[in-house]
Amino acid sequence: MGSDFYQLSILPFAAIIIKICRAYTNSQEDFEDYYQEVCLQIWRSKDNFNQESEWSTWIYRISLNVCLTYLKRQKTGKKGIVSDPLPEEVVDDSKAFASDEINELYSAIKHLSETDRAIILLYLEEKSYEEMADIIGSNTNNIGVRIKRIKDRLKKLINQKD
Amino acid sequence: MTKSIETIWKEGFIKEAHLTAPKVNDLYNRKSQNIVDKLQNMFAINIKAIMVGSLIMLAMMSLIGAPFLGIYLCCLLVPLILIAKKELKKSTDLSKGQSSYDYLMSFDRWLKSSIETYSSYYKIFYPLFFLGMAIQGIVSDAGGEFIAMLLKLLPTDIIILGQPYYIIAVLILLTLIVARYSVALYQLDLNIVYGRQFKKLEELINDMKELRNETQ
Numbered sequence: 001m002g003s004d005f006y007q008l009s010i011l012p013f014a015a016i017i018i019k020i021c022r023a024y025t026n027s028q029e030d031f032e033d034y035y036q037e038v039c040l041q042i043w044r045s046k047d048n049f050n051q052e053s054e055w056s057t058w059i060y061r062i063s064l065n066v067c068l069t070y071l072k073r074q075k076t077g078k079k080g081i082v083s084d085p086l087p088e089e090v091v092d093d094s095k096a097f098a099s100d101e102i103n104e105l106y107s108a109i110k111h112l113s114e115t116d117r118a119i120i121l122l123y124l125e126e127k128s129y130e131e132m133a134d135i136i137g138s139n140t141n142n143i144g145v146r147i148k149r150i151k152d153r154l155k156k157l158i159n160q161k162d
Numbered sequence: 163m164t165k166s167i168e169t170i171w172k173e174g175f176i177k178e179a180h181l182t183a184p185k186v187n188d189l190y191n192r193k194s195q196n197i198v199d200k201l202q203n204m205f206a207i208n209i210k211a212i213m214v215g216s217l218i219m220l221a222m223m224s225l226i227g228a229p230f231l232g233i234y235l236c237c238l239l240v241p242l243i244l245i246a247k248k249e250l251k252k253s254t255d256l257s258k259g260q261s262s263y264d265y266l267m268s269f270d271r272w273l274k275s276s277i278e279t280y281s282s283y284y285k286i287f288y289p290l291f292f293l294g295m296a297i298q299g300i301v302s303d304a305g306g307e308f309i310a311m312l313l314k315l316l317p318t319d320i321i322i323l324g325q326p327y328y329i330i331a332v333l334i335l336l337t338l339i340v341a342r343y344s345v346a347l348y349q350l351d352l353n354i355v356y357g358r359q360f361k362k363l364e365e366l367i368n369d370m371k372e373l374r375n376e377t378q
Contacts, residue, residue, distance in 0.1 A: 006186060006189070011183060014181065014183035015175070015181040017183075018181045018182075018183060019175075019181070031184070032184040033195065035183070035184050035186075036184070036186060036189060036192060037192075037194065037195050037196060039186060039189055040189055040192055040194060041194075041196065041258050043189070043190075045257065045258050045259050048257045048258075048259050049259060058259055061258070061259050061260070061261065061262070061265075062258050062259060064262050065258045065259075065260075065262055065265045065266075066196060066258065068262060068265075068266065068366060069196055069197045069198065069265075069266070069269065069363070070195055070196060070197075071195045071196065071197050071200055071359065072195075097174060099170075099173070099174040101165065101170045101173070101174055102170060102171070102174030102175070104170075105167060105170050105171065105174070113369055114366055114369070115262075115366065115369040115370055115373060118262060119373075124167065124168065124171040134261060135261060135262065136261060136262045136263060136370075136373070137260075137261030137262050137263025137264050137265075137370065137374070138263065138370075138373045138374050139374065142373055142374060142375075142376040143373075145376055146373060146376065151167060154167055155167070158167075
């Protein structure tokens with residue numbers, strides 16, 4: 001990968017990739033693998049970017065699609081397509097961020113289905129319903145209904161811990 | 163919980179230092195862990211392996227005095243190369259920049275169509291492969307001795323294509339059994355390697371479909 005492309009086109013948007021990859025991984029090692037895979041796929045797909053949407057939207061799409069179809073390395077040697085929820089005690093990146101509240105929120109997000117994780121991440125990133133529907137491939141009404149349910153579930157999960 | 167999840171999110175990421183990107187080393191040469199890329203690689207390796215394998219087989223069969231079997235097996239393998247090339251080309255149309263639903267659906271369509279194409283060919287390949295090997299066995303010196311021994315034990319006047327009828331009957335029966343289970347054999351192989359991923363993919367797609375069809 002040309003380092004210029006990484007420096008100019010990926011690094012300024014690294015926060016997006018980090019936030020998404022964290023939601024789909026349970027360890028620092030997995031997180032770094034996912035991050036690098038997303039960067040690789042952004043670089044490989046750059047010629048397909050048609051400038052109809054913003055570059056950041058493109059990065060959201062690639063990041064989510066990569067996380068949804070990533071072949072996760074497992075300690076048993078088997079491979080899984082996506083991050084399987086792990087029991088709390090084996091999740092070793094529960095201190096990934098400095099804020100305990102964020103770590104708790106991520107911990108709750110990881111209990112959601114892969115699709116719900118994508119929806120709530122986009123919602124928290126203040127994407128409009130239209131943008132979310134466009135990135136995920138749904139319609140705005142259904143996104144709205146689903147967000148309400150996800151938020152209720154997250155609140156319950158966080159309150160259970162408190 | 164006193165704060166809303168929106169507030170937690172906003173306040174938690176105010177200090178961008180928490181979002182430090184991991185080091186990226188030699189990314190260009192990194193092997194992809196994406197399932198689409200993995201399958202593309204598998205098809206590409208298949209093409210090379212079949213090409214090399216068919217040439218080795220041709221050479222080996224010629225060396226053991228069965229050049230026609232070598233040519234026959236090469237001919238059987240050529241369509242596999244063509245199929246793998248065609249499927250590889252189709253997979254390049256899968257853009258990861260589509261919406262998640264469209265991406266997963268196009269991947270699923272490609273996957274199903276590839277499996278179907280391979281299955282159709284394996285329905286023919288496995289029985290013909292078996293038949294070729296079996297006929298070579300029968301016409302070989304060792305096979306001739308074995309059949310002569312059988313004829314002493316089970317003498318018969320019914321000879322078909324120069325062989326006792328029961329040899330032909332067993333050959334047809336075994337070929338039919340191989341044909342009957344050829345698709346199952348291929349799918350078993352696929353399931354062993356990718357079964358878990360395929361199941362997860364199916365679950366993801368169902369969830370996405372449910373999201374699209376949800377009503378208030």
